[in-house]
Amino acid sequence: MSLSTEEIMEISLDLVGWDEVPADSGIHVSADDVETALVGIDLESPEIQLAEREGYDLVLAHHPPGGDPRVNFAPVLDKQVEFMTAHGVPEERAEEAVASLRSRMKHAGHSANYRHDPSIAEHLDQPYMNAHLAPDEIGRRRFREIADGLDDDASVGQFADVLGEIPEIEEAITNVELRLGERANGLGEVAIHHAAGTNGGSEVARAYFDNGVDTVLYIHIGAGDTATLQEEYGDTEKNLIVTGHIASDAIGMNEFIDALEAEGLECDTVSGCDIGR
Structure with missing residues (x-):
């Protein structure tokens, strides 16, 4: 056919x-x-x-x-x-x-x-x-399902570990990275910021963090934006998970x-x- x-x-x-x-x-x-x-x-x-x-x-x-x-x-x-x-x-x-x-x-x-x-x-x-x-919307929905399926008291590390079990991410030579925050931090409210053209950089992550979101997921982010967020939120329990672009x-x-x-x-x-x- x-x-x-x-x-x-x-x-x-x-x-x-x-x-x-x-x-x-x-x-x-x-x-x-x-x-x-x-x-x-x-x-x-x-x-x-x-x-x-x-x-x-x-x-x-x-x-x-x-x-x-x-x-x-x-x-x-x-x-x-x-x-x-x-x-x-x-x-x-x-x-x-x-x-x-x-x-x-x-x-x-x-x-x-x-x-x-x-x-x-x-x-x-x-x-x-x-x-x-x-x-990309298919991928976003997969990430959303994983976040929603975790217990209310789940940690950021637990979220990262389950993301790492997705076959594409597991097989890739890139890893799920925690660019901001600690694995032991509570996951809290999660924003899956994928399927929006590209990542939102530090400005979009800042808007989330300043309005009650605890954890933001990007699939990629630049080093400068990472440094900005680490400087501004490094002493808080805000989290940025980066899953890897190509995977x-x-x-x-x-x-x-x-x-x-x-x-x-x-x-x-x-x-x-x-x-x-």
């Missing part, structure tokens, strides 16, 4: 119950009859050429490589505000926390060579697409791949999507 690129995108949306393609996802070169796919977290010009040479019907990436998903990425950052307000952060404070990030992403999208990878795919007539936010992305992508294979698509995985399979 073959699938079109549009049907493949629809499967990603169906997995999370969404009706619209997020701004960070798109079909760069479409196809009607896809039977084989090369699937990975980051698939760019070299991988496009590899796929064309080896006869794959589709290159399916996770991270947005170009086109509208690269230039117009910023709207997915609205999810950051949604997640913060759901934990009691006032909307005005949430907007302030994400303002700098939104500006940086808009500037980055505007300055990027958004045609680079898609134009290579077009030149080779190689079908090419990416699905970002929906697979965490693989969680949602692997469920997506499973759904595609259930529809008869033959998927070969590289570039991080080979973790936990």
